[in-house]
Amino acid sequence: MTITITAFQRSPDRGRGLARDMRVRWALEEAGLHYDVRLVSFREMKEPAHLALQPFGQIPTYEEDDLVLFESGAIVFHIAERNKGLLPDETNGRARALAWMFAALNTVEPPIFDRSLVTILERDQPWYQHRLSALEDTIRVRLASLSARLGDADWLDGAFSAGDLLMVTVLRRLHGSGILEEYPNLAAYVARGEARPAYSRAFEAQRAVAMAASAG
Amino acid sequence: MTITITAFQRSPDRGRGLARDMRVRWALEEAGLHYDVRLVSFREMKEPAHLALQPFGQIPTYEEDDLVLFESGAIVFHIAERNKGLLPDETNGRARALAWMFAALNTVEPPIFDRSLVTILERDQPWYQHRLSALEDTIRVRLASLSARLGDADWLDGAFSAGDLLMVTVLRRLHGSGILEEYPNLAAYVARGEARPAYSRAFEAQRAVAMAASAG
Numbered sequence: 088m089t090i091t092i093t094a095f096q097r098s099p100d101r102g103r104g105l106a107r108d109m110r111v112r113w114a115l116e117e118a119g120l121h122y123d124v125r126l127v128s129f130r131e132m133k134e135p136a137h138l139a140l141q142p143f144g145q146i147p148t149y150e151e152d153d154l155v156l157f158e159s160g161a162i163v164f165h166i167a168e169r170n171k172g173l174l175p176d177e178t179n180g181r182a183r184a185l186a187w188m189f190a191a192l193n194t195v196e197p198p199i200f201d202r203s204l205v206t207i208l209e210r211d212q213p214w215y216q217h218r219l220s221a222l223e224d225t226i227r228v229r230l231a232s233l234s235a236r237l238g239d240a241d242w243l244d245g246a247f248s249a250g251d252l253l254m255v256t257v258l259r260r261l262h263g264s265g266i267l268e269e270y271p272n273l274a275a276y277v278a279r280g281e282a283r284p285a286y287s288r289a290f291e292a293q294r295a296v297a298m299a300a301s302a303g
Numbered sequence: 304m305t306i307t308i309t310a311f312q313r314s315p316d317r318g319r320g321l322a323r324d325m326r327v328r329w330a331l332e333e334a335g336l337h338y339d340v341r342l343v344s345f346r347e348m349k350e351p352a353h354l355a356l357q358p359f360g361q362i363p364t365y366e367e368d369d370l371v372l373f374e375s376g377a378i379v380f381h382i383a384e385r386n387k388g389l390l391p392d393e394t395n396g397r398a399r400a401l402a403w404m405f406a407a408l409n410t411v412e413p414p415i416f417d418r419s420l421v422t423i424l425e426r427d428q429p430w431y432q433h434r435l436s437a438l439e440d441t442i443r444v445r446l447a448s449l450s451a452r453l454g455d456a457d458w459l460d461g462a463f464s465a466g467d468l469l470m471v472t473v474l475r476r477l478h479g480s481g482i483l484e485e486y487p488n489l490a491a492y493v494a495r496g497e498a499r500p501a502y503s504r505a506f507e508a509q510r511a512v513a514m515a516a517s518a519g
């Protein structure tokens with residue numbers, strides 16, 4: 088079985104591990120799977136060959152024999168279902184892990200991702216401060232709920248799962264904002280995720296691509 | 304097996320089927336399952352009893368024997384996995400259906416949901432028109448990709464699946480905006496979903512709650 092994923096040839100985050108291939112790399116490393124990476128330029132992402140794999144012209148994609156997948160959440164779930172270490176064995180626990188995966192991507196990520204975009208694209212607009220504080224208020228509402236649920240546990244629901252993997256990648260985008268530090272148990276949770284050997288291997292792999300791109 | 308879901312006692316959309324219990328009701332109707340509904344007030348949603356089921360204080364939740372689930376995407380997948388008619392039988396097809404579920408909720412829904420919020424909350428702000436057009440541009444980029452992929456097919460990937468179910472509920476939020484009509488194949492796709500008998504049963508059930516609330 089050969090696994091090939093796609094990633095940015097030049098990631099806009101310059102190797103900070105915020106692009107969505109990071110999630111897939113991390114899941115593959117947790118599962119101990121070898122994978123190839125095909126780098127795509129922004130132009131190539133909008134061309135028919137890539138659109139056949141990813142209808143929205145984004146990265147990552149995942150190819151394995153005759154299976155083609157897109158959406159990092161679905162790719163991580165596919166890897167998690169077929170390998171040890173990313174989902175509980177018990178059926179109900181697996182359903183709950185998927186709930187945390189959707190919570191990460193549909194409930195927690197949208198305001199955090201918007202905040203990043205606004206700080207880049209709307210900094211000079213007259214509504215900038217208003218938009219930024221509105222988004223940060225929404226983020227705090229979500230983080231307060233998440234922090235209350237996590238309590239002093241290591242992970243969201245028993246052992247480390249694909250739900251934690253996605254949630255940590257979503258929360259990492261707050262590094263540098265000061266917001267994560269308002270919730271010490273969440274800051275520790277993110278640090279716990281980042282301390283996993285599989286995380287480090289994935290992070291270094293994506294960082295090497297960014298370093299090569301900036302040198303080239 | 305008794306299934307109980309939660310829904311708004313007074314839905315902010317007044318029965319237009321935009322609240323997220325609609326998705327779960329629709330999936331349950333497609334699967335031919337009986338379910339009970341427990342209505343919760345906005346106050347009750349933020350109280351410990353509900354937060355134990357839904358850490359972010361939202362609806363819907365799903366209870367079935369000793370399983371408690373939240374996140375409409377995860378609930379719909381759980382129903383789809385255990386019943387006929389919402390996922391292909393073949394393994395790769397199931398993984399692709401989950402990709403469309405994540406695409407609906409993580410790629411297509413965020414700008415559409417934001418547009419709704421902006422039209423309610425920011426209508427009197429000086430930046431309203433600018434914000435609205437920026438969001439509508441983003442929505443059009445997503446819809447153009449989706450429209451190109453759908454082409455003249457009935458559904459996104461073979462037979463109707465949980466991916467279509469979620470995508471239709473996401474696109475429905477554009478009713479009245481005029482945007483959906485710019486993509487005739489997507490407008491027809493939404494109409495095809497809304498014409499399903501299971502959709503009608505779910506829609507009428509949630510509408511009856513809203514009618515009772517406004518009469519009460």
